[in-house]
Amino acid sequence: MSAIKILLVDDHDMVRMGLKTYLMLEPAFEVVSEASNGQEALKQLRSGGEEGLPDLILMDLMMPVMNGVETTRAVLSEFPGLKIVILTSFLEDDLVVDAIEAGAVSYVLKTVSAEELIYALQGAYRGMPVMTGDVSQALTRGIRQRTVQDDSSGLTEREREVLLLIAEGKSNKDIGEELHISIKTVKTHVSNLLMKCELEDRTQLAIFAHRKGWVTQG
Amino acid sequence: MSAIKILLVDDHDMVRMGLKTYLMLEPAFEVVSEASNGQEALKQLRSGGEEGLPDLILMDLMMPVMNGVETTRAVLSEFPGLKIVILTSFLEDDLVVDAIEAGAVSYVLKTVSAEELIYALQGAYRGMPVMTGDVSQALTRGIRQRTVQDDSSGLTEREREVLLLIAEGKSNKDIGEELHISIKTVKTHVSNLLMKCELEDRTQLAIFAHRKGWVTQG
DNA sequence: CCGCGCCCTGTCCTTACGGACAAGGAGTCA
DNA sequence: TGACTCCTTGTCCGTAAGGACAGGGCGCGG
Numbered sequence: 001m002s003a004i005k006i007l008l009v010d011d012h013d014m015v016r017m018g019l020k021t022y023l024m025l026e027p028a029f030e031v032v033s034e035a036s037n038g039q040e041a042l043k044q045l046r047s048g049g050e051e052g053l054p055d056l057i058l059m060d061l062m063m064p065v066m067n068g069v070e071t072t073r074a075v076l077s078e079f080p081g082l083k084i085v086i087l088t089s090f091l092e093d094d095l096v097v098d099a100i101e102a103g104a105v106s107y108v109l110k111t112v113s114a115e116e117l118i119y120a121l122q123g124a125y126r127g128m129p130v131m132t133g134d135v136s137q138a139l140t141r142g143i144r145q146r147t148v149q150d151d152s153s154g155l156t157e158r159e160r161e162v163l164l165l166i167a168e169g170k171s172n173k174d175i176g177e178e179l180h181i182s183i184k185t186v187k188t189h190v191s192n193l194l195m196k197c198e199l200e201d202r203t204q205l206a207i208f209a210h211r212k213g214w215v216t217q218g
Numbered sequence: 219m220s221a222i223k224i225l226l227v228d229d230h231d232m233v234r235m236g237l238k239t240y241l242m243l244e245p246a247f248e249v250v251s252e253a254s255n256g257q258e259a260l261k262q263l264r265s266g267g268e269e270g271l272p273d274l275i276l277m278d279l280m281m282p283v284m285n286g287v288e289t290t291r292a293v294l295s296e297f298p299g300l301k302i303v304i305l306t307s308f309l310e311d312d313l314v315v316d317a318i319e320a321g322a323v324s325y326v327l328k329t330v331s332a333e334e335l336i337y338a339l340q341g342a343y344r345g346m347p348v349m350t351g352d353v354s355q356a357l358t359r360g361i362r363q364r365t366v367q368d369d370s371s372g373l374t375e376r377e378r379e380v381l382l383l384i385a386e387g388k389s390n391k392d393i394g395e396e397l398h399i400s401i402k403t404v405k406t407h408v409s410n411l412l413m414k415c416e417l418e419d420r421t422q423l424a425i426f427a428h429r430k431g432w433v434t435q436g
Numbered sequence: 437c438c439g440c441g442c443c444c445t446g447t448c449c450t451t452a453c454g455g456a457c458a459a460g461g462a463g464t465c466a
Numbered sequence: 467t468g469a470c471t472c473c474t475t476g477t478c479c480g481t482a483a484g485g486a487c488a489g490g491g492c493g494c495g496g
Contacts (some may be wrong), residue, residue: 018236167421203421204387
């Protein structure tokens with residue numbers, strides 16, 4: 001049986017180097033191409049490349065131009081048979097859920113040793129997720145949070161707008177002017193926000209939005 | 219002249235691999251040892267190692283046990299002659315300032331190519347900082363912010379306490395009870411905070427504190 | 437000793453906030 | 467058409483917030 005063909009996608013040259021060194025330990029793998037972001041990866045897949053399609057993509061999450069989650073979705077919609085393994089430095093509940101939801105087989109941390117990575121890749125090639133305890137915990141936690149968040153995302157478009165302005169420190173009057181609505185309406189939205197989010201005042205709303213990461217530069 | 223001896227410090231096995239591959243391109247460098255965190259690095263330096271002390275340390279910022287900034291300080295206090303180059307994924311103003319303040323010669327992003335890294339290391343070995351435009355911009359921005367922050371840290375101990383409670387969404391009454399002072403006093407502190415921080419209401423104070431990273435889990 | 441800064445407490449007053457409640461107009465869906 | 471949601475505007479009312487101002491106690495350095 002021929003070697004498993006791998007496409008590496010990472011914006012760090014350095015990491016790609018390290019990965020190749022890792023994978024050279026195991027003759028069962030062969031790095032057939034590389035890309036530094038999702039768009040490049042897609043281009044390479046479409047052009048076919050000299051060695052044909054890879055069997056497996058090993059991809060970073062955080063990349064410029066097109067990140068890992070978007071890329072995973074895009075790749076799988078065009079090449080449904082491909083196995084994708086996400087490789088990242090960050091163990092955040094949301095990211096893990098996003099990646100798996102997008103169709104990635106496994107989620108591996110960059111702290112892994114060569115042996116662990118190879119084990120995970122061999123599993124992924126067979127369609128079997130191999131996750132360390134940390135990751136699977138993050139996944140379950142993330143899913144739980146996600147469902148809760150969906151509830152609290154019973155917020156309407158307008159309410160979210162108001163919430164973001166509150167999170168920027170605007171007063172009701174400011175918000176009314178910015179959205180071209182009366183201050184009375186703003187107050188209604190704020191009241192609804194307080195009810196839905198189960199909070200007590202606008203300050204808590206602002207903190208809430210920041211904690212959720214809904215505010216730019218927070 | 220013999221090769222420049224380098225100690226690699228990074229918690230990612232993978233990154234160390236990549237770095238070694240990078241550095242193999244240039245015979246002027248020799249990786250004499252590795253460590254996965256600051257404590258290990260210090261241990262290795264103290265024990266001397268088989269090949270004697272390195273000339274240069276190439277170190278990640280974000281590491282478990284002992285991070286890059288702490289390690290830089292610790293290393294330089296014991297081995298003042300060593301050149302330290304920080305290698306990291308993050309371009310944050312504060313981090314850059316911290317690193318340089320701690321005594322690092324250069325601050326290099328993990329996105330660099332092999333050539334750029336080698337150039338930076340050769341510069342660092344001669345004590346000359348080599349920074350890309352991004353980094354030097356972050357440095358100047360960071361220094362400006364730092365001085366501003368020091369000004370706004372004209373806050374008294376009590377005021378900081380009140381600010382943190384505001385940033386947790388507490389009302390004046392809550393704060394008074396928590397600090398065992400009357401609500402009147404709390405209001406005085408809040409007024410002073412608003413004046414000193416040049417803000418308009420408690421919500422903006424809360425956001426301010428969060429942006430400054432003064433709040434746990436923010 | 438006096439001045440100074442910080443902390444505490446207080447009053448008076450205005451404004452912003454937020455709850456309870458009602459209600460019209462627009463759009464969607466069955 | 468009716469039921470529904472959302473956005474909108476409004477009123478009434480109580481309370482929280484915050485500005486302006488005055489003053490007492492305490493510790494510290496000149």
